[in-house]
Amino acid sequence: MSIEVRVPTILRSHTGGQKLVSGDGDTLAELFDDLDTAHTGLKGRIVTDEGALHRFVNVYVNDEDVRFIGGLEAKLSDGDSVTILPAVAGGM
Amino acid sequence: MVAHARADHPDEACGLIAGPEGTGEPTRHIPMINAARSTTFYEFDAEEWKRVYDQMWEADEEVVVAYHSHTATEAYPSRSDTGIASEMGLPQAHYVLLTTRDPDVAEIRSFRISDGEVTEEPIEVVGAPDAVQTYKFAHSPDSTVYDCH
Numbered sequence: 001m002s003i004e005v006r007v008p009t010i011l012r013s014h015t016g017g018q019k020l021v022s023g024d025g026d027t028l029a030e031l032f033d034d035l036d037t038a039h040t041g042l043k044g045r046i047v048t049d050e051g052a053l054h055r056f057v058n059v060y061v062n063d064e065d066v067r068f069i070g071g072l073e074a075k076l077s078d079g080d081s082v083t084i085l086p087a088v089a090g091g092m
Numbered sequence: 093m094v095a096h097a098r099a100d101h102p103d104e105a106c107g108l109i110a111g112p113e114g115t116g117e118p119t120r121h122i123p124m125i126n127a128a129r130s131t132t133f134y135e136f137d138a139e140e141w142k143r144v145y146d147q148m149w150e151a152d153e154e155v156v157v158a159y160h161s162h163t164a165t166e167a168y169p170s171r172s173d174t175g176i177a178s179e180m181g182l183p184q185a186h187y188v189l190l191t192t193r194d195p196d197v198a199e200i201r202s203f204r205i206s207d208g209e210v211t212e213e214p215i216e217v218v219g220a221p222d223a224v225q226t227y228k229f230a231h232s233p234d235s236t237v238y239d240c241h
Contacts, residue, residue: 006149010183045180056180058138065138085145086180088106088124088158090173091133 003031003076006083014042029072031082046084047072056087093190094198096123097161101192104134109157110148118156134160159188167191167201169210177205
């Protein structure tokens with residue numbers, strides 16, 4: 001099983017500069033655990049200590065925003081594509 | 093960018109200029125929806141942002157400029173602008189801020205934001221369009237360029 005993961009520029013310090021990495025997992029949470037073994041620190045930038053997604057990171061499975069499909073419990077299948085993006089936000 | 097910010101006023105406007113990866117050249121203006129639809133906050137619409145990012149990925153583009161407007165305050169990154177950009181932002185991008193608080197004068201400034209540090213950089217207008225408004229540029233450490241009338 002292999003899931004392709006698109007890594008945003010700000011997190012490429014954890015992937016040796018790679019923009020595309022791959023990992024395994026039946027859920028998004030398992031995928032991030034798996035990715036963290038090869039790419040130390042990556043998970044901590046996406047998942048809080050309490051086990052939720054950080055507020056200003058967007059994660060998608062294929063085209064779906066994972067907030068609408070179970071968050072970290074979102075199910076993954078072989079060949080899925082996961083995209084991580086900064087939310088791009090601010091305020092005065 | 094100014095036209096977009098004027099059109100969305102009094103809400104904050106936001107958008108991108110994309111360009112070929114690694115060149116730093118801004119070539120494609122992409123006005124974005126402000127999902128917050130707020131006078132004091134902006135956030136890219138997650139669905140639209142994914143579509144735009146996919147197009148950029150396929151075209152080997154990256155974000156060269158990420159801009160947003162302030163509607164009642166100066167064109168300078170706020171504390172939350174800086175905090176969010178440092179924690180989970182676009183480190184390669186020029187963060188451009190413009191303010192629409194004055195209906196006649198648009199003030200535009202450009203910054204780099206990383207690790208909680210805000211560094212202003214000079215802006216120079218080239219190929220100014222016809223019938224522009226007066227653009228007022230803020231002082232920066234290196235230069236101040238006034239252009240357009």
